[in-house]
Amino acid sequence: MTDRTAPTGRTALPDATAPSRARRRGVAGWVDVRGRRLGGWAFILNRVTGLGVLFYLYLHLLVLSQLAIGPGAWDSLLKNWFLNPVFLVLDVVLLAGLLIHGLNGIRVSLVGFGLVVSRQKALLGAFGTIGAIVLLIGTLMFISHGG
Amino acid sequence: MSDTVTFRVHRFKHGDAASHHDSFEFEPGPRSTVLDALTAIRRTQDPTLTLRHSCFHASCGTCGMKVNGQEVLACVTNVRELGTGEVTVDPLGNAPLVNDLVVDMGPFYARLNAVERPLVRESELVTGARTASGIPQPLRYEDCIECGICISACPIAATDPEYLGPAALAAADRVREEPRGGDVPFVLGLADAPHGAWRCHVAFECSEACPSNEAPASHIMQLRRSLIGRRWRALLAQPVGAGR
Known part of the structure; x- marks a missing residue:
């Protein structure tokens, strides 16, 4: 039994340390897209892009470490890797991830502190539109610089 | 088909x-x-x-x-x-x-009981309503029908077995809004905990799934605003130099 009466006469919370049959899905529950609505998708994307941006941060530091080797190593990296079309596509993916995580983060912060709660869906739509426009402009810039 | x-x-x-x-x-x-x-x-x-x-x-x-x-x-x-x-x-x-x-709805009900929410919404009782002979005065119950749908839809509950959950937090907010003799500081203390209102990550799945328009997520956000105010008031009430 998880329900019990505390000495104060109040109902205590269930004992979370007791063996659970609760069928919690764990982290899979965060990314399970079945039946999810708009806010659920925003939650999933925020988690996935958060991990992606974290991975990129370490990758970025690794790449920057080439500067310590010398200008030649850095120039070679730029020429042989970063102007490659595959990397330009990855740049677009990175920008999309940053926009999703950043803009949704602002939405979550605002709504999470009790602001614009009743308009949170409209806020999601507005940030989604802003993100799409910035992503389009960024993609065009990547293409023009890469070509 | x-x-x-x-x-x-x-x-x-x-x-x-x-x-x-x-x-x-x-x-x-x-x-x-x-x-x-x-x-x-x-x-x-x-x-x-x-x-x-x-x-x-x-x-x-x-x-x-x-x-x-x-x-x-x-x-x-x-x-x-x-x-x-x-x-x-x-x-x-x-x-x-x-x-x-x-x-097993036991853990879910235990959380609702823990926040001590009264079931009758006294603020919306129509005390002057005329009823047929022998029919008692109608009561206005809280919106939550305690179905457990909200905690099933909540992605945070998937990983945090101690999370109070949307229904209990919404109930806590109702106690804050309309205490009806309830111990508001105690209930807010339950909500202002690591596995309380701050655990929500604003997916709003609970409100989308809720079949009785309780809008638990909105209640959680209102609760947070109240908790922020409560923390500020507690901070400002401290004498200068306290905690040094």
Whole structure:
């Protein structure tokens, strides 16, 4: 039994340390897209892009470490890797991830502190539109610089 | 689409190593609900099928389950309107599984009890309402029907077994809004904890899934605003130099 009466006469919370049959899905529950609505998708994307941006941060530091080797190593990296079309596509993916995580983060912060709660869906739509426009402009810039 | 719908129903009996789905054929009428289908299947095809239900009109909250992956009340979910020839029915998530479509609601109810929410919304009672002879004064109950759909839909509850959950936090906010003799500081203290209101990550799945328009997520955000104010007031009330 998880329900019990505390000495104060109040109902205590269930004992979370007791063996659970609760069928919690764990982290899979965060990314399970079945039946999810708009806010659920925003939650999933925020988690996935958060991990992606974290991975990129370490990758970025690794790449920057080439500067310590010398200008030649850095120039070679730029020429042989970063102007490659595959990397330009990855740049677009990175920008999309940053926009999703950043803009949704602002939405979550605002709504999470009790602001614009009743308009949170409209806020999601507005940030989604802003993100799409910035992503389009960024993609065009990547293409023009890469070509 | 054929008139017959295949129901893939979650099955689990005490002692089973794992759960599975059984398929049943059901021919729905234009107004058949998922609950109609499941009770017909139990009556005519498999009397061992176990599910909870009571009122058949979205009032008791006992027939909450997942239909095609979404949390719904089976009694008001029209089979035809689902638009699929195959309907998958699963028990609510984030609750201990008991049998087939039945989960243990004990931990969920314990959380609701912990926040000590009164059931009657006194602020909206129509005290002057005339009733027929022998009929007692009607009461205005809280919106939450305690179905557990919100905590099943909540992604945070998937990983945090100690999370108070949307229903209990919404109930805590109702106590804050309308104490009715309740111990508001105690309830706010429960909510202002690591596994309380701050654990929510604003997915709003609970509000989307809620069948009685309780809007738990909005209550959680209102609760947070109140908790922020409470913390500021506590901070400002400290004498200068305290805590050094």
